[in-house]
Amino acid sequence: MATGWAGDGAVQDQIDATVNDAVSRARRQLKNGPGLLRCEECDAxxxxxxxxxxxxxxxxxxxxxxxxxxxxxxLYNRRGSKDSQLR
Structure with a gap:
């Protein structure tokens, strides 16, 4: 289904690009390299x-x-939960 001037797969291409950008950003934020031998908080x-x-x-x-x-x-909003609305 074509919409306006967009090509047939334009919407899916945009969705794919958005997902790929998010995955790339998440991978860049991952730590890498050697880990510590001892915990930096409790020294275990x-x-x-x-x-x-x-x-x-x-x-x-x-x-x-x-x-x-x-x-x-x-992160958990108790006011917005379904349980609290049912009471």
Whole structure:
């Protein structure tokens, strides 16, 4: 289906380009290189398997879980949830 002056696949091409740009941006933000041998917060040893699995790792699993919980704590809007609207 052609719309205006756009070619037949123009909309899908734009969607693909947007997704590819987002993926490229996310990949650039990933840490790389060798990870730390010890956690930068609690100084616990970071296992070799974790260092291989997560390039550029800086935290042990325990500290990373705590960091992730704190980062996501403010993302949930209780007022906007479906449960709170049903009460």
């Amino acid at each position: 040893k970071i296992p070799e398997a974790r260092r291989k699995a997560v390039p550029g790792v800086r935290l042990c699993v325990t500290c990373q879980e705590t960091h992730d919980e704190e980062a996501s704590a403010g």
